[in-house]
Amino acid sequence: MNSSGRRGVVSRLRVFPLLTLTAFCIPILLGLAGTWLPAFGFLPVIGADQLSLAPFRELFSHPAYPGAMRGTLISGLGATILALACSLWITVTVYGSTLWRLLIRALSPLLAMPHAAFAIGFGFLVAPSGWLVRLVSPELTGYTIPPNWLTVKDPYGVSLTIALALKETPFLLLMCLSGLNQLDMRRTDWIGRSLGYSRVRIWTRLVLPQLYSQLRLPVLAVLAYSMSVVDVAMILGPSLPPTLSVLVDRWFNDPDVHHRLLGAAGATWLLVMTAEAIVLFIGCEWLIRHLTVGRLTDGSRTTPLDRLRWLGSVSAVGLLAISLGCLLILVIWSCTGRWPFPAPLPTDYSLRFWEKGLGLAIGPLAITFLVAALATCIGAVLVVGCLEYEVRLKQQGRRPDSQWVLWLVYLPLLVPQIAFLFGIQTAAVLLQVEGTLASMVGIHLVFVLPYIFLTLSNVYRNFDPRYIRVAVAVSGAPVRSFFQVKLPMLAKPIAFAMATGFAVSVAQYLPTMYLGAGRFMTITTETVSLAGGSDRRIVAVYALCQFLLPALVYGVAIFLPAWFFRNRKAMQN
Amino acid sequence: MSLQLEGLQITFKGRRLFAPVTLAIPNGEIATVMGPSGCGKSTLLAAIAGNLEHGFSVSGRIVLNGRELNGTRMEERRVGILFQDDLLFPHFDVYGNLAFGVSGKLDKKERRQRILEALERTGLADFAHRDVATLSGGQKARVSLLRTMLAEPEAVLLDEPFSKLDKPLRASFRDFVREQVAQLTIPALLVTHDEEDSCGGIICRLGGEEDR
Numbered sequence: 086m087n088s089s090g091r092r093g094v095v096s097r098l099r100v101f102p103l104l105t106l107t108a109f110c111i112p113i114l115l116g117l118a119g120t121w122l123p124a125f126g127f128l129p130v131i132g133a134d135q136l137s138l139a140p141f142r143e144l145f146s147h148p149a150y151p152g153a154m155r156g157t158l159i160s161g162l163g164a165t166i167l168a169l170a171c172s173l174w175i176t177v178t179v180y181g182s183t184l185w186r187l188l189i190r191a192l193s194p195l196l197a198m199p200h201a202a203f204a205i206g207f208g209f210l211v212a213p214s215g216w217l218v219r220l221v222s223p224e225l226t227g228y229t230i231p232p233n234w235l236t237v238k239d240p241y242g243v244s245l246t247i248a249l250a251l252k253e254t255p256f257l258l259l260m261c262l263s264g265l266n267q268l269d270m271r272r273t274d275w276i277g278r279s280l281g282y283s284r285v286r287i288w289t290r291l292v293l294p295q296l297y298s299q300l301r302l303p304v305l306a307v308l309a310y311s312m313s314v315v316d317v318a319m320i321l322g323p324s325l326p327p328t329l330s331v332l333v334d335r336w337f338n339d340p341d342v343h344h345r346l347l348g349a350a351g352a353t354w355l356l357v358m359t360a361e362a363i364v365l366f367i368g369c370e371w372l373i374r375h376l377t378v379g380r381l382t383d384g385s386r387t388t389p390l391d392r393l394r395w396l397g398s399v400s401a402v403g404l405l406a407i408s409l410g411c412l413l414i415l416v417i418w419s420c421t422g423r424w425p426f427p428a429p430l431p432t433d434y435s436l437r438f439w440e441k442g443l444g445l446a447i448g449p450l451a452i453t454f455l456v457a458a459l460a461t462c463i464g465a466v467l468v469v470g471c472l473e474y475e476v477r478l479k480q481q482g483r484r485p486d487s488q489w490v491l492w493l494v495y496l497p498l499l500v501p502q503i504a505f506l507f508g509i510q511t512a513a514v515l516l517q518v519e520g521t522l523a524s525m526v527g528i529h530l531v532f533v534l535p536y537i538f539l540t541l542s543n544v545y546r547n548f549d550p551r552y553i554r555v556a557v558a559v560s561g562a563p564v565r566s567f568f569q570v571k572l573p574m575l576a577k578p579i580a581f582a583m584a585t586g587f588a589v590s591v592a593q594y595l596p597t598m599y600l601g602a603g604r605f606m607t608i609t610t611e612t613v614s615l616a617g618g619s620d621r622r623i624v625a626v627y628a629l630c631q632f633l634l635p636a637l638v639y640g641v642a643i644f645l646p647a648w649f650f651r652n653r654k655a656m657q658n
Numbered sequence: 659m660s661l662q663l664e665g666l667q668i669t670f671k672g673r674r675l676f677a678p679v680t681l682a683i684p685n686g687e688i689a690t691v692m693g694p695s696g697c698g699k700s701t702l703l704a705a706i707a708g709n710l711e712h713g714f715s716v717s718g719r720i721v722l723n724g725r726e727l728n729g730t731r732m733e734e735r736r737v738g739i740l741f742q743d744d745l746l747f748p749h750f751d752v753y754g755n756l757a758f759g760v761s762g763k764l765d766k767k768e769r770r771q772r773i774l775e776a777l778e779r780t781g782l783a784d785f786a787h788r789d790v791a792t793l794s795g796g797q798k799a800r801v802s803l804l805r806t807m808l809a810e811p812e813a814v815l816l817d818e819p820f821s822k823l824d825k826p827l828r829a830s831f832r833d834f835v836r837e838q839v840a841q842l843t844i845p846a847l848l849v850t851h852d853e854e855d856s857c858g859g860i861i862c863r864l865g866g867e868e869d870r
Contacts, residue, residue, distance in 0.1 A: 283733060384761055
């Protein structure tokens with residue numbers, strides 16, 4: 086055994102986890118500290134140098150605070166519970182069917198759709214003057230002018246909750262799918278049913294208890310995201326008052342610099358609320374586990390829930406239909422010349438808004454592409470390096486604690502963005518890197534890295550190490566073996582993970598706003614700012630551009646490896 | 659009464675997997691279906707259990723104790739299965755795995771008694787609250803069979819259950835299976851590619867159609 090040589094490679098590979106940790110721990114820690122200090126009244130640049138609780142007192146007595154809290158809690162907890170219930174029930178009842186296979190195919194485009202584009206399409210569907218009302222008016226409703234409803238921007242945040250739940254369900258479905266791939270589903274189902282258990286019982290007693298540990302962190306990420314999302318809440322959320330995250334964002338950008346302290350206090354409070362919600366979720370999970378553990382083996386074969394199986398198919402079809410509707414309505418509006426109210430379709434089509442919109446969007450699109458491509462490539466190198474390091478460590482018989490690594494990877498997804506971006510902005514200003522390409526790529530990297538890691542890690546870890554052993558034995562060149570054997574064999578999952586990272590970068594709104602210093606307008610920041618009150622036709626063009634960029638990259642990521650290995654049957658799957 | 663297969667055959671996309679199988683397995687006996695790997699042995703078991711994958715279709719009759727099984731739902735067939743992997747549920751202990759098999763219609767005391775009795779009878783009495791991951795291969799195989807048997811199936815299918823065990827373990831587990839089947843007096847169907855695995859009952863050879 087040439088163990089000293091191997092150890093040398095491993096210790097050189099150690100640079101990757103160290104770099105990766107630096108890439109996301111430093112910004113987050115810096116950002117949190119830079120937000121906590123002003124939250125306690127310390128921000129010397131504006132002359133505040135006395136530590137005090139005044140910003141928090143001001144926050145709690147602010148007239149908008151109770152309403153903002155209500156909106157945040159309803160949409161955050163509601164969307165998470167709804168998305169979890171929906172994705173689990175769909176998985177339980179539809180798994181293995183034709184509908185399930187259809188759903189799995191639709192997952193990539195659903196995930197590629199940025200939140201802002203989805204929210205805009207959803208708004209175009211359900212607004213009082215939206216497509217749904219138009220389709221049935223005036224025949225069923227009698228409306229010839231849009232009704233005076235509050236179906237979007239309702240004060241309780243119901244439309245925001247539903248839109249977030251619909252957008253997060255595909256993500257949780259994907260996580261269910263990858264968890265299920267690690268269980269022997271066919272034979273588990275066979276054993277359960279041969280013992281006489283109904284399908285739902287098999288899931289609740291055999292599958293979910295094993296699956297949920299894989300689902301826990303994704304669910305918490307959805308929770309943290311839903312509690313603190315800004316762009317979707319600006320498009321669909323309540324406005325007077327908005328959710329806490331939007332309110333905090335406004336305070337941070339208020340011309341009155343004194344509001345920075347209030348914003349920092351709000352951001353910190355949102356962090357506390359998110360942490361409490363996470364603890365609450367884990368507590369509920371613990372409680373449910375302990376209350377049901379005895380009943381799992383009580384031998385009862387059927388459950389009244391068996392009768393609700395249709396609900397899963399209905400949810401799956403509904404999810405697909407609404408998502409397709411969101412996309413379709415964007416396409417229709419982008420090609421509309423004239424569409425007077427209650428006509429079910431435009432009375433006049435025109436491509437002039439595409440001509441006008443594309444001309445304007447091309448600059449932001451280029452910047453979006455540049456930042457996303459750089460962040461994705463750096464992210465992919467770091468992730469592959471980290472995973473390779475982990476694999477080599479395991480080969481040496483050392484066991485890295487993967488659970489701990491996972492929590493670390495999830496860290497940027499569990500901390501509300503707004504709770505640390507202001508601090509990073511302050512630090513960036515001090516270091517004079519605000520508004521540079523490096524800082525933009527750096528901050529996008531923080532959010533891109535975890536997704537690349539999560540998409541790639543399972544496949545990478547399961548790569549059969551014997552291929553490399555054979556390659557090294559034949560060629561005697563470990564480095565060349567890695568590049569010529571392992572990377573090409575993993576080209577497909579790596580390309581897919583990179584496409585996911587790219588889509589995540591494209592969809593970023595807050596990081597671009599806080600570190601771009603107004604110099605970096607991405608397609609997302611432009612789309613969100615237009616969504617406020619511009620012509621629907623131009624908004625639709627922008628939203629479609631925002632969707633098409635990641636969709637194209639997904640397409641390339643799926644097509645290129647398939648084309649490259651078109652004559653290699655074993656590489657097709 | 660027994661398990662009868664009458665002219666059972668399976669087709670996949672119009673192609674027949676093997677010549678029609680006709681078999682009658684009396685209670686308490688283990689019939690063996692032999693054949694090279696890939697000839698459709700496991701698919702035959704899936705057809706009897708009612709768990710054929712999408713695209714397969716079955717013709718001929720499957721009759722268990724006078725009940726025709728064709729077309730009935732899998733969970734109503736009362737046909738147990740044992741795979742070469744133990745497939746013990748990792749989130750339950752040994753007792754939990756066995757309890758999962760016992761009918762829920764019995765009262766708590768009765769259930770408990772049956773499980774402890776089964777453990778006692780098979781020399782596993784001290785293992786009730788052991789994590790299944792800590793058992794040896796032979797113990798896992800026995801617990802797995804007990805779980806199947808405690809559900810009181812009317813027939814049991816054995817899908818190469820010995821192939822992952824070491825030589826000495828094989829013989830003792832084979833005796834164990836034979837004992838359990840005799841005790842419940844139900845028909846059992848074993849599929850294997852290895853002559854030595856046969857448990858002494860009827861032997862039926864399954865030939866790949868296309869190869870002949």
